[in-house]
Amino acid sequence: MPKTPAAEVVVPGPDGERAVRVSSPDRVIYEKTDRTPEVTKLMVAQFFARVDDGLMRALRDRPTALERWTAGVRLGMRLATSTTDKDADAFYQKRVPKGAPGYLESIQVTFPSGRTADEICPTEIAVPVWCAHMGTLTFHPWPVRRADVDRPDELRIDLDPQPGTTFADAVRVALVAKELLEELGLKGYPKTSGNRGVHVYVRIEPRWEFVDVRHAAIGFGRELEKRDDGVTTAWWKEERGERIFVDFNQNNRDRTIASAYSLRPVPGAPVSTPMTWDELKDVTDPRDYNLFTVPDRLSDGDPWQSIDDEHYSLEPLLRLFEEQGSVELNYPPDYPKMPGEPPRVQPSKKVAAHWDEQGNRIPD
Known part of the structure; x- marks a missing residue:
């Protein structure tokens, strides 16, 4: 042929x-x-x-x-x-x-x-x-522009459903996140992940380094945990339970999320689709937003049309992190050991006597 x-x-x-x-x-x-x-x-x-x-x-x-x-x-x-x-x-x-x-x-x-x-x-x-x-x-x-590739202009809040939770749970948590952002004077823009999760983006002033944006995400996630017991920032899967994980590490250098209007490798060609907050409330099946249905949405304009109109300060979120004690969380395993990072060992396998207060392994 x-x-x-x-x-x-x-x-x-x-x-x-x-x-x-x-x-x-x-x-x-x-x-x-x-x-x-x-x-x-x-x-x-x-x-x-x-x-x-x-x-x-x-x-x-x-x-x-x-x-x-x-x-x-x-x-x-x-x-x-x-x-x-x-x-x-x-x-x-x-x-x-x-x-x-x-x-x-x-x-x-x-x-x-x-x-x-x-x-x-x-x-x-x-x-x-x-x-x-x-x-x-x-x-x-990357959450940066070519003018300065070391200072992000985007905070990404990745709401990742864990086993036993659903897209509806992610939407519920996203709406709590919206309220918290507004209390802090920030505006978030939601989108479906194209699978089961929800992403919320906040444009920020490109004044801070990646580690600062990560700390802002940790502070935000911990505050969400207080407001919804179906939320977790636990890095180790064995500790997450049936909750929505706020994946703070998506704000690290070289950690990225599927962009708006990307296709996802799932049957039916679903699309990571920008939403208004009112739309998101009523979405029951993210598969409805796919290669065949999404283009027509843009005939009325992109729900994220105004996302670049204002860039916000990260300071309210960094204050949250400080008020919580500036306690560091784990980095991904391919990263070098970072200052203040907890031990890189599953909690169920950790023997306290083998680690010092800085999270360093004590030689045998």
Whole structure:
């Protein structure tokens, strides 16, 4: 059977139209479900072009890693979790891929290890459309702009349902988070994660370093715990129980969340969809927001249209962290040991006599 010729998706560019080539346009990326038709590679590229305004609001001038599902999404397929995971079906691309077009721009970032990389830095919609040609479904932008890649302009509150909890629980907690943000003089913008969770973003002044934003998220999460007993900031899964986890570590350097208007690798091509708070209250099934339904929402404007209108101070949240005693929590395991961090050992396996007050292992 002859190979299907490449297709083109024509999009606006800074100096007129750009035609973006999409190879294997009829490759099935999402299979048909009882709710949605099948989705081809060309349809993914066209989707990104159709949500241009919202997607570029999420990605513009931000270092961005790509989540590439080059063979599509099927039950049982896995995403690589490390560079040594060679048997996975999908992977993260943190460096500019070979063969990138000349209009694609990049910016250098520094990882926690001290290594550096040039990451894609989208400046026009042709870039994410080209990324679809490369098998990208999900974009993972850093919470920084290219003008200063070491000072975030975004606080990300990731409300992650644990086993035994539901999307409805995440929505309930998100509404409590809204009230707390407003009490602190901050404005949050919610979106579905595209799966079971809810994300709330707050634009902040780019004055603080990553560790400060992380501490702000910890302070916020601990205050949420006081207001809703279905919330936890416990890093160790064995301590979380059936509660919504506030994943404070998503505010670390090189930790990213699926952007607004990203597709997720779940049957039915669901989309991480920006909402108004009133809309979020009434959402019962986030799968209703998918590649087929989301573009029409933008005909009435993006619910996050005003997100860049005001950037807020982080000081109210940092004061919360200080009032709570400035107690540090665990970093991800691939990070170097950080000052004040608790021992990196599961609580159920910890022997108190083996650790000093600073959380350092006492040699045998």
